Amino acid sequence: MTAGAWQALTPIAPNLGRLRGKRIVSPDGSAESAPIDLMRTKIVQQMRANGWRRLAITSPSAGCGKSTVALNLALSLARQQERHTLLIEADFRKPSLLKLLDAPRGPQISEVLAGTAEFADHALRLGGNLAIGANSKPVETPAELIQSRRAAEALERIETIYAPDLMIFDTAPVLVSDDTLSLAAHVDCVLIIAATEETTIQEIDICERELAERTNVMGVVVNKFRFAAPEYGYAYGYGYGAATEED
Template identity: 30%
Template sequence: MNKYNPLNESRSLLERAAEIYDYVPVVRDQAGESDESRLLPPENSHQSQPTAGSVPVAAYAGPRVIVDRDKLREAGFIVPDGPVTGISEEFRIIKRQLLLTAKGSQRQAPVPHGERILICSAHPNEGKTFSALNLALSIAAEKDNEVLLVDADFAKPSILSSLGLEGNKGLMDALADPELPVENCIIHTDIPGLAILPAGDQTNADTEYLASSRTEQVLNRLTQNNPNRIVIFDSPPALSASPASVLATHVGQVLMIVKADETTETALRDALSLMAGCEHIQLLLNGTKFSPTGRRFGSYYGYGE
């Protein structure tokens, strides 16, 4: 700026400053709302690098939602920022072993793809979705990790309904459509550290899509820019639908839910044989009514059940 190049006094303060400092101001629409304020990236998201002369835009273009805490409480799930309960304490213990396996420790190296955890069961109604969602809520409370909960039960998805959320494009859509970025299907919630990837549209070829080379590419995109993200897959029952066995080849850990007094040893052995694509399998006993050691988590904090 000099006497031969005076500022245009009729322009706004931001526009005049742009001439001096050579930056592009945010363009406002007729309602006075900036494009930038209408497209805010979620916490910890990565923005695409702007090109010369362009306005930076967020890489993430999916929805953000509010989770119904009352619905969580009524269904017996962990409530974020809620009181310490027996359930929340149990999942604190469960997640610690899974996180150690994923991240490694002084005594053991991290497991390849250990950040991908498959939650499965032999048969329906043994508690896999209940466990997957509670595990995700528990990990979301971590200070150094965030969690992406993937509804991979394509035939009977239930994660969204459990949270009181509506349907959206999801994993199967991203696998079927090479032009659809999987990150644009992710739903970010108002619970810090928790995001959801829905199952997506149903198809009769879900197993074939999962077995394709594109699946590994899509799954890599879920964590490639976020090393602190844990991905939890709510799988179909192993003895009821074939996708579970294929999903096991893409994860580093499998958590097999065993329902007390219901899951038979024969069914468990059969289910475990189908999970052979993953080397690290652990069992979680669900629905126990008696502890021989008298363990009663939650009561120490004054909120015993």
């Protein structure tokens, strides 16, 4: 990895107040980010112990908040200055990261995976150690793109040039399409995001079985719940209310 490669990426500086309004609470290390930071620590420890570098974040169905969790996790990791993280938007049917970030439209990471563009021309950099490859518009044939040899080669090239400590993939819901099952061949492990009072046990079981046949299932995070923890003076939980429509 060269510092020059990272510095060449287009920098953005999202407004923290607007991020918080979209349940993105981890950039400043506030009390609300504690559950995300705890999840970050557990994920890093488990991935390091197993020699894993690529993590997919998915959900059984739409509306579970997976994109919000993925972005919060990436921003939490970015506060560890010695760690370099890539967040790749692999939910090609319904991209949402640029909207969550209030970032200018234009980047299209799908073109990089198709082998028609370079990551440096379509990635955004937050600070010095977090790069995000997002999409401005949906992709017509995402499963075919994910399964292509060009996509695998593009990911290898990105890893070679940028040498991230961790690559996070925000992927499509498992029960909506076969996109995430196709992506599973390219990742070391997957984390399932379930929504309280929305996701059923049966849906989680189906996801776990399907994904376990293709990669390592790290676990299930229950999102969209909140309970008071008066002894700490703040609410504690992985969920922060309703997820945005795009998640």
